[in-house]
Amino acid sequence: MAMKYIEEYRDAGLAKDLIKKIHGVSKKNLRLMEVCGTHTMSIFRHGIRSVLPKTITLLSGPGCPVCVTAQKDIDAFVEFAKLKNVIVTTFGDLIRVPGSRSSLGKEKADGADVRIVYSIFDAVHIAKENKDKDVVFCGVGFETTIPTIAAGILMAIEENLHNFFVYSANKLTPPALAALMETKGVEIDGFILPGHVSVITGTQAYRGTFEKYRMPSVISGFEPIDILNAVLLLIEQNEKGRPALVNAYERAVCDEGNVKAKQIMNQVFEVCPASWRGIGEIPFSGMGLKKEYQAFDAALKFNMNLPDVPEPRGCACGEILMGLKTPEQCSLYKKKCTPMTPVGPCMVSSEGSCAAFYKYS
Amino acid sequence: MTEEKILLDHGSGGKVSHSMFFDLILPIFESPELLKQDDGATLEMGGAKLAFSTDSYVVDPIFFPGGNIGDLAINGTVNDIAMCGAVPQFISVGLILEEGFPVRDLKIILESMATAAKKAGVRIVTGDTKVVPKGKADKIFINTSGIGLILPGVNVSGANAKPGDAVIISGTLADHGITVLSTREGLKFDSDIKTDSAPLNGMVQSILQSGCEVHVLRDPTRGGLGTTLNEIAVQSGVEIVIDEPSLPIRGPVKGTCELLGFDPLYIANEGKLVAFVPEADVGKVLEIMQKNEYGKDAAVIGTVSRKSSGKVFLKTFIGGTRLVDMLTGDQLPRIC
Numbered sequence: 001m002a003m004k005y006i007e008e009y010r011d012a013g014l015a016k017d018l019i020k021k022i023h024g025v026s027k028k029n030l031r032l033m034e035v036c037g038t039h040t041m042s043i044f045r046h047g048i049r050s051v052l053p054k055t056i057t058l059l060s061g062p063g064c065p066v067c068v069t070a071q072k073d074i075d076a077f078v079e080f081a082k083l084k085n086v087i088v089t090t091f092g093d094l095i096r097v098p099g100s101r102s103s104l105g106k107e108k109a110d111g112a113d114v115r116i117v118y119s120i121f122d123a124v125h126i127a128k129e130n131k132d133k134d135v136v137f138c139g140v141g142f143e144t145t146i147p148t149i150a151a152g153i154l155m156a157i158e159e160n161l162h163n164f165f166v167y168s169a170n171k172l173t174p175p176a177l178a179a180l181m182e183t184k185g186v187e188i189d190g191f192i193l194p195g196h197v198s199v200i201t202g203t204q205a206y207r208g209t210f211e212k213y214r215m216p217s218v219i220s221g222f223e224p225i226d227i228l229n230a231v232l233l234l235i236e237q238n239e240k241g242r243p244a245l246v247n248a249y250e251r252a253v254c255d256e257g258n259v260k261a262k263q264i265m266n267q268v269f270e271v272c273p274a275s276w277r278g279i280g281e282i283p284f285s286g287m288g289l290k291k292e293y294q295a296f297d298a299a300l301k302f303n304m305n306l307p308d309v310p311e312p313r314g315c316a317c318g319e320i321l322m323g324l325k326t327p328e329q330c331s332l333y334k335k336k337c338t339p340m341t342p343v344g345p346c347m348v349s350s351e352g353s354c355a356a357f358y359k360y361s
Numbered sequence: 362m363t364e365e366k367i368l369l370d371h372g373s374g375g376k377v378s379h380s381m382f383f384d385l386i387l388p389i390f391e392s393p394e395l396l397k398q399d400d401g402a403t404l405e406m407g408g409a410k411l412a413f414s415t416d417s418y419v420v421d422p423i424f425f426p427g428g429n430i431g432d433l434a435i436n437g438t439v440n441d442i443a444m445c446g447a448v449p450q451f452i453s454v455g456l457i458l459e460e461g462f463p464v465r466d467l468k469i470i471l472e473s474m475a476t477a478a479k480k481a482g483v484r485i486v487t488g489d490t491k492v493v494p495k496g497k498a499d500k501i502f503i504n505t506s507g508i509g510l511i512l513p514g515v516n517v518s519g520a521n522a523k524p525g526d527a528v529i530i531s532g533t534l535a536d537h538g539i540t541v542l543s544t545r546e547g548l549k550f551d552s553d554i555k556t557d558s559a560p561l562n563g564m565v566q567s568i569l570q571s572g573c574e575v576h577v578l579r580d581p582t583r584g585g586l587g588t589t590l591n592e593i594a595v596q597s598g599v600e601i602v603i604d605e606p607s608l609p610i611r612g613p614v615k616g617t618c619e620l621l622g623f624d625p626l627y628i629a630n631e632g633k634l635v636a637f638v639p640e641a642d643v644g645k646v647l648e649i650m651q652k653n654e655y656g657k658d659a660a661v662i663g664t665v666s667r668k669s670s671g672k673v674f675l676k677t678f679i680g681g682t683r684l685v686d687m688l689t690g691d692q693l694p695r696i697c
Contacts, residue, residue, distance in 0.1 A: 010678040011678075012606070012678055012679060012680065015679035015680065016680065019680070044683060045624075046679055046681055046683075047675070047676075047679065047681020047682045047683040049681070050683065051679060105370075106366065109366040109367065109368050224678065228679070339689035340370075350622065358686070359686045360684050360686070361684055
């Protein structure tokens with residue numbers, strides 16, 4: 001049985017044509033950043049690096065939500081798990097991310113009630129079934145996830161639940177791109193812009209940043225044909241000296257994005273500053289609960305406001321997320337830091353660039 | 362320093378399980394048979410060559426489309442013995458039951474075990490039952506062990522792969538793991554997938570008795586094909602290259618994996634085997650597999666490319682190459 005909308009985008013013949021074109025057009029040495037962690041994984045999983053010319057370097061960007069989560073937020077999740085009568089609900093990726101002293105996985109092994117959910121609605125359901133306990137959801141996500149978290153809170157209101165709380169370490173993508181452009185030493189010749197995030201934000205969300213920095217930018221889907229096509233478009237823009245903002249994922253992304261999702265997101269959340277791992281605080285890059293929804297704020301409810309802690313010594317996750325270093329240039333990579341003994345989240349997350357390097361090369 | 366504790370990862374069959382085996386279990390037991398790391402031990406007793414294997418089953422849920430924990434426990438041990446090149450004959454059954462477990466469910470499970478044993482041609486000859494207080498175990502855990510006879514001239518081991526060998530899989534990948542996952546609470550899909558749990562001893566004997574040369578037999582259960590191939594690559598000191606377009610995977614299984622971000626290479630199978638066969642015998646082995654009721658979708662999926670330190674690579678759809686590492690962490694706990 002063929003899978004529509006997947007196998008066409010893995011077609012060997014189409015790929016061959018694109019690879020040939022890329023080799024034909026590419027002259028300059030270019031550093032292209034795939035912003036999104038799902039792109040990073042797809043690039044490795046399909047062996048895309050191995051078919052590109054030596055002129056093209058692909059860099060992983062700050063688009064893996066777990067990887068950019070600040071140490072203090074990870075520590076907060078661990079602290080929630082230590083509380084009595086609290087059930088911590090989280091996406092699976094966070095379980096093994098090391099905090100300053102422990103991880104959710106270790107707390108779980110120690111008897112804490114930590115449950116992996118696939119959707120925030122599962123977490124709301126757990127709250128409904130366990131009214132004698134408080135349920136905290138670890139909110140770690142970009143524009144793709146935040147509307148669902150908002151919908152979860154609205155659902156909790158509808159169900160009249162008073163034991164459901166969200167800790168919001170959510171983040172927005174376009175402000176991070178602007179922050180990258182302002183960072184000294186960052187050398188990027190083009191952005192492969194995230195697909196899923198763009199479904200929500202629409203192409204228009206990047207226009208301001210594009211107009212300001214004139215960085216070649218292509219919104220791409222996640223299949224190998226999508227990514228090869230985006231790479232080709234970015235090379236062409238660079239070779240011709242004509243930067244453009246292109247939506248090459250038109251089967252899913254439109255200019256205005258998902259209006260309904262954005263409306264729900266903006267009903268419950270508002271823009272605030274956010275701490276990014278390795279990068280530091282970026283203004284207007286977070287999404288905190290609005291005042292009228294603060295009854296659901298786990299940070300307020302449990303008075304969880306931990307100090308920012310430096311990342312573990314030697315961990316280059318921050319520089320890697322900005323394209324300043326590759327995982328192989330980190331002194332801990334494959335030595336102290338492996339998927340079994342991760343030091344930084346980039347080695348744990350299924351979308352982390354260090355994990356991708358380790359797993360696939 | 363916090364005290365080191367057992368994590369779910371230790372039971373994944375992947376890297377963490379392996380390091381526990383090498384760093385903790387092996388140094389304490391100091392057993393040359395364990396060191397071989399095959400699916401079962403190969404032993405000599407009174408002139409006979411025997412294969413001996415054990416496995417515990419903790420699958421959740423205990424009932425799933427196409428089977429239950431009972432037939433899984435029989436087929437799993439039958440297959441582990443078969444993968445040593447042996448004819449499985451006698452099975453032991455250890456039951457650990459939770460107080461309050463319905464006898465009706467136990468009866469269904471025991472009947473499934475009897476049926477599976479009959480189908481595989483093995484006899485359940487000894488056993489044990491323990492009951493623990495409610496909450497101290499989850500419904501039912503089953504341990505099975507088995508003994509089989511290795512016929513003269515048979516020599517298969519994970520350490521026998523040689524450059525030039527073709528890698529053959531006996532059918533579609535990831536059926537069992539995705540079935541259990543989709544049955545689990547909270548993740549219900551409408552799909553027609555079911556477990557592939559099946560006894561493979563018949564297929565193995567047909568291959569071995571055909572006169573074909575077979576170097577390695579292994580059933581890619583927990584940890585999936587990716588982990589199994591890594592184990593063989595390390596045991597034999599070879600590099601294995603598999604070809605993505607040739608991997609047989611059912612549509613609904615592929616779709617579920619795509620949707621949830623699982624790699625079918627790391628999802629458990631319970632009725633599949635990989636065989637490493639020299640080029641000359643590939644056609645014949647493939648034909649024997651495809652004639653067997655559990656091998657209709659058998660396919661050649663790769664080759665042993667050369668001697669090396671033990672790595673596995675995948676040729677992707679677009680012609681790229683990437684590493685297939687051993688599973689790290691657990692994609693799906695309690696899958697078998």
